[in-house]
Amino acid sequence: MPTLRENLKRLSEAIGVSGEEREVRQLLRELTQDHLEDVAVDVMGNLTGRLKGGQAGGLRVLLGAPMDEVGLMVSGGETFLNVLPVGRLDMRYVAAARVLIGAQKTAGVVLFVPIHKSYGQNSLPEPKSILVDTGGKNGAKVGERIAFVGNYAELGGDVVRGKAFQGRAACAVLVALIESLAAAPLPLDIYVAFTAQARIYGRGATVAANRLKPQVAFLLDGSECDDLPRAEGDTQAPMVRLGGGAVLRAAEEMGIPDQRLFAYARSLAEARGLPYQIDFSEAYGTENANISLTQAGVPTLSLSIPVRYMSSPNGLVSLTDLENTQRLLRELLAALTPSILES
Amino acid sequence: MDIKAHLKALCEAHAPSGYESAVREVILAAWQPLTDAQEVSRMGSLVAYKHGGGAPPRRKIMLCAHMDEIGMIVSHFEGAFLRVRSLGGIDSRAIVGKPVLVHTREGALSGVVGARPLSLLSEAEQERYPALNELYVDLGLSAEEVGRRVRVGDIVTLDLPLIALQERRVAGKALDNRACVAVVTVCLEALQRLKHTWDVLAVASVQEEVGLHGARAEAHRLNPDLAIALDVTFAPQPGVPSPAFELGGGAPLALGANFHPALFEALKKTAERLELPAPIEPTPMASGTDAWAIQISRDGIPTALLGIPTRNMHTSVETVDLRDIERCGRLVAEFIASLDEDFLAQISWDQPEPSKKEDA
Numbered sequence: 001m002p003t004l005r006e007n008l009k010r011l012s013e014a015i016g017v018s019g020e021e022r023e024v025r026q027l028l029r030e031l032t033q034d035h036l037e038d039v040a041v042d043v044m045g046n047l048t049g050r051l052k053g054g055q056a057g058g059l060r061v062l063l064g065a066p067m068d069e070v071g072l073m074v075s076g077g078e079t080f081l082n083v084l085p086v087g088r089l090d091m092r093y094v095a096a097a098r099v100l101i102g103a104q105k106t107a108g109v110v111l112f113v114p115i116h117k118s119y120g121q122n123s124l125p126e127p128k129s130i131l132v133d134t135g136g137k138n139g140a141k142v143g144e145r146i147a148f149v150g151n152y153a154e155l156g157g158d159v160v161r162g163k164a165f166q167g168r169a170a171c172a173v174l175v176a177l178i179e180s181l182a183a184a185p186l187p188l189d190i191y192v193a194f195t196a197q198a199r200i201y202g203r204g205a206t207v208a209a210n211r212l213k214p215q216v217a218f219l220l221d222g223s224e225c226d227d228l229p230r231a232e233g234d235t236q237a238p239m240v241r242l243g244g245g246a247v248l249r250a251a252e253e254m255g256i257p258d259q260r261l262f263a264y265a266r267s268l269a270e271a272r273g274l275p276y277q278i279d280f281s282e283a284y285g286t287e288n289a290n291i292s293l294t295q296a297g298v299p300t301l302s303l304s305i306p307v308r309y310m311s312s313p314n315g316l317v318s319l320t321d322l323e324n325t326q327r328l329l330r331e332l333l334a335a336l337t338p339s340i341l342e343s
Numbered sequence: 344m345d346i347k348a349h350l351k352a353l354c355e356a357h358a359p360s361g362y363e364s365a366v367r368e369v370i371l372a373a374w375q376p377l378t379d380a381q382e383v384s385r386m387g388s389l390v391a392y393k394h395g396g397g398a399p400p401r402r403k404i405m406l407c408a409h410m411d412e413i414g415m416i417v418s419h420f421e422g423a424f425l426r427v428r429s430l431g432g433i434d435s436r437a438i439v440g441k442p443v444l445v446h447t448r449e450g451a452l453s454g455v456v457g458a459r460p461l462s463l464l465s466e467a468e469q470e471r472y473p474a475l476n477e478l479y480v481d482l483g484l485s486a487e488e489v490g491r492r493v494r495v496g497d498i499v500t501l502d503l504p505l506i507a508l509q510e511r512r513v514a515g516k517a518l519d520n521r522a523c524v525a526v527v528t529v530c531l532e533a534l535q536r537l538k539h540t541w542d543v544l545a546v547a548s549v550q551e552e553v554g555l556h557g558a559r560a561e562a563h564r565l566n567p568d569l570a571i572a573l574d575v576t577f578a579p580q581p582g583v584p585s586p587a588f589e590l591g592g593g594a595p596l597a598l599g600a601n602f603h604p605a606l607f608e609a610l611k612k613t614a615e616r617l618e619l620p621a622p623i624e625p626t627p628m629a630s631g632t633d634a635w636a637i638q639i640s641r642d643g644i645p646t647a648l649l650g651i652p653t654r655n656m657h658t659s660v661e662t663v664d665l666r667d668i669e670r671c672g673r674l675v676a677e678f679i680a681s682l683d684e685d686f687l688a689q690i691s692w693d694q695p696e697p698s699k700k701e702d703a
Binding site: 155 | 421422424432434436437439440441442452453454455457458459460461462463465469470471472473474479481482483484485488502503506507508509510512514577580581582583584654655656657658659660662
């Protein structure tokens with residue numbers, strides 16, 4: 001069985017720009033096919049399935065992880081490609097970026113005006129000003145997706161560097177959890193969803209939850225670390241540290257996670273001695289709200305993996321955080337009873 | 344020689360100004376079989392000698408391409424993070440999120456150039472690129488580990504491979520000026536098949552990016568009769584005003600006060616004879632290249648400058664066309680082969696005035 005580390009590398013390097021997640025979806029299918037039944041790719045492009053050996057009539061649980069990443073789409077151009085953004089781009093990371101274009105993965109670079117000709121011009125450009133150079137004539141088709149290239153590497157200790165960790169670290173944890181649950185089943189009816197379009201308002205998750213109709217949902221995602229050098233005068237203690245353990249989201253962009261699940265997770269983490277941290281920034285995270293609001297409401301909890309530079313093609317994650325998040329979610333499932341949701 | 348593989352080895356060596364050893368090794372390995380003698384100068388520049396076929400004492404032409412790249416240097420620690428200063432014109436706008444190597448006494452550590460996420464920035468900060476003093480290097484290590492392994496003064500380089508684009512174009516870091524080192528390699532290779540009477544002094548100079556220091560010292564020490572400096576120049580792209588030179592359009596030959604006009608003419612004639620494109624790069628004053636230092640060495644050295652058109656200069660996606668490198672190398676080799684004992688006399692500044700008057 002491939003290790004968490006090997007899976008994370010493959011998942012990080014796979015391409016899956018929101019709305020065109022084919023490559024990463026195929027990889028996830030390959031990594032999980034032995035343990036899932038009723039595997040489907042739905043209308044949105046979500047990859048869903050039911051854990052084999054689940055207990056029919058047991059509590060119906062959905063485990064989700066987003067598989068897409070931000071990128072660009074070709075919009076035209078002659079010598080250089082014009083593009084449009086896919087997802088929320090941090091333009092600082094677009095400067096002089098390396099990219100891969102379309103399914104054929106043509107190499108390209110984002111043009112950057114040399115400092116000799118642009119000294120003192122410090123405003124971040126608009127996304128519509130991005131130009132991509134393939135070295136040749138524009139051979140790309142309008143509508144093709146463009147992915148940023150990360151530079152995966154194992155740094156010191158348990159920290160790895162790579163792209164698309166916001167979703168892919170969560171995918172790697174969910175793959176590991178599926179393996180763990182297959183090896184030691186729980187008396188639950190477990191469904192999994194690797195969701196599409198998380199980076200475009202979390203719309204894949206809505207459809208996945210509508211289709212799978214869970215009684216409770218746990219969502220894995222990334223959480224931005226803020227254990228970084230601060231501006232002068234900013235004495236705030238960091239909320240989310242790399243290596244600090246799974247992140248429980250106390251607030252998200254479009255809502256507050258289910259408080260019963262939140263309290264349950266917090267007390268269980270403490271009882272089991274598993275590291276956790278609380279993130280109450282409201283900066284991102286829309287899938288939770290989307291699933292919460294499906295059907296007549298689904299109690300939903302987000303567990304996130306700490307990621308430094310989450311919107312960069314070279315983010316950092318700690319493998320220990322991934323392992324601890326997987327362990328905490330497994331413990332949460334093992335002790336899960338319907339009564340938690342009745343309180 | 345596989346020019347792309349050679350260029351890849353050159354560009355992927357980590358060698359900022361003052362710390363050129365790694366790339367010097369790569370160049371020495373390439374030039375050794377093509378030249379008669381090699382030495383490393385006191386400054387650290389590599390000089391390779393290819394003797395001419397003439398009777399001694401022979402005239403000498405110096406080819407000079409700088410081998411250093413822009414980089415950074417660790418200035419202080421902030422917890423687990425390294426603050427850095429520029430070593431030769433790094434563009435802080437183009438390095439955010441880029442992978443780097445920190446070169447420590449125990450070897451290189453991989454890291455990334457970090458910046459605070461948007462959620463930690465003021466509205467004004469969200470609208471602009473961070474300055475270098477707002478960036479830092481993150482090695483993913485604890486503060487203790489960083490303090491134990493890294494020292495103030497350690498060198499930081501971008502860690503990105505050379506990649507192939509379409510149309511025989513390549514993109515990567517340090518093509519400024521390893522592209523021109525490759526030009527010298529192509530030239531030396533071509534000279535294996537050409538007869539030349541002059542001695543050729545191939546110089547891979549140090550510390551160009553911090554003030555043309557290597558070229559200045561070697562020009563003085565070697566005291567050549569002629570010099571050709573080689574450095575990258577600008578290719579057209581939005582935001583780069585004319586004059587700029589198309590990738591694949593040939594190596595521009597510079598014209599201006601920094602260059603000897605007769606040497607310029609002689610190179611231009613060689614290009615015309617070979618039917619090689621050699622557009623003129625108007626450079627009225629300072630060229631900002633090794634040519635600037637070489638020209639005023641000793642009694643003055645007739646100097647020329649050839650360039651390789653480059654996009655995205657001083658970023659990690661500098662882009663050049665391999666055909667320009669090949670053609671420029673061939674042009675220089677053919678020019679060297681054309682040099683004879685009388686050449687210096689032919690490049691005198693002022694020809695005698697025409698004696699015949701048109702009007703009485």
